[in-house]
Amino acid sequence: MRYAPPLVAAAAVIALAATAHAADPRFPDWPCNQIKVPEISVAAVWSGPSIDDVGDAWEQDPVIRDLVARLAARRTPLEEAQKLISDYIAGSADERRQKAKLIFAGLFASLNRERNQVMDGIERFFRQQRTFAEKTRAEIAELRELQDAGGDPNRIEELANRVAWDTRIFEEQRSTVSYACEVPVLIEQRLFALARMIQQAIE
Numbered sequence: 001m002r003y004a005p006p007l008v009a010a011a012a013v014i015a016l017a018a019t020a021h022a023a024d025p026r027f028p029d030w031p032c033n034q035i036k037v038p039e040i041s042v043a044a045v046w047s048g049p050s051i052d053d054v055g056d057a058w059e060q061d062p063v064i065r066d067l068v069a070r071l072a073a074r075r076t077p078l079e080e081a082q083k084l085i086s087d088y089i090a091g092s093a094d095e096r097r098q099k100a101k102l103i104f105a106g107l108f109a110s111l112n113r114e115r116n117q118v119m120d121g122i123e124r125f126f127r128q129q130r131t132f133a134e135k136t137r138a139e140i141a142e143l144r145e146l147q148d149a150g151g152d153p154n155r156i157e158e159l160a161n162r163v164a165w166d167t168r169i170f171e172e173q174r175s176t177v178s179y180a181c182e183v184p185v186l187i188e189q190r191l192f193a194l195a196r197m198i199q200q201a202i203e
Contacts, residue, residue: 029123032181036119040112045192048199049097051105058106064099068106071194072114074186082197089201096202104198107191115187122180129173136166 030036042051058064067088071081089099143159146152 027123029126030119031126031129031177032122034181034185038119040108040115040188040191042108045188045195046104046108046199048104048195048202049101051101051108054101054105056109058102058109061102064102064106068103068110071103072107072110072190074190078190078193078197081194085194085197085201089198093202100198100202104195107194107198111187111191115184118180118183118187122177122184125173125180126177129170129177132166132170132173136163136170139163139166 024030024036027036058068067084070076071084076084085103088103089096091099139159139162143156143163146156146159
């Protein structure tokens, strides 16, 4: 009986894992409560001039490329980003519009790419977690079988310890996934905020 508590705890954790990805059947590897939106559309965050003709021109200009990198980085406070944008988007109306288009195009490409990388990482990590859960379920099944059959006490203790350890790791991983799930949302919010600042600079 002394092995029952870790066994029960592990079974509860693994049961939770089995339902963690049920929010949207279209994306079985997506464990987050937030609905998965594979791509952000330009229209969802930008009401300024069209960037269809920009392409990768922003990458060819080292000044804009550096500015985009600074604006995209979450370590750059939004207040500082506002000043960087205001200082750069200057000149005639046409010049301001062109600069705004280049900056937004760069931010949209950069932050969309970062968001996709984060989401791919979350799904990859969750697939690993699912494999880990299956291994732990197999250990639980073996432990129950040994306990029911009055098997080797040393083997029972070894398995019980392993299940308890794996359960702890699993819980820590679940916390990591919960934190990671917030990152795509933060990226979207930053892109929207920066887009609004750029639009204000040309209004």
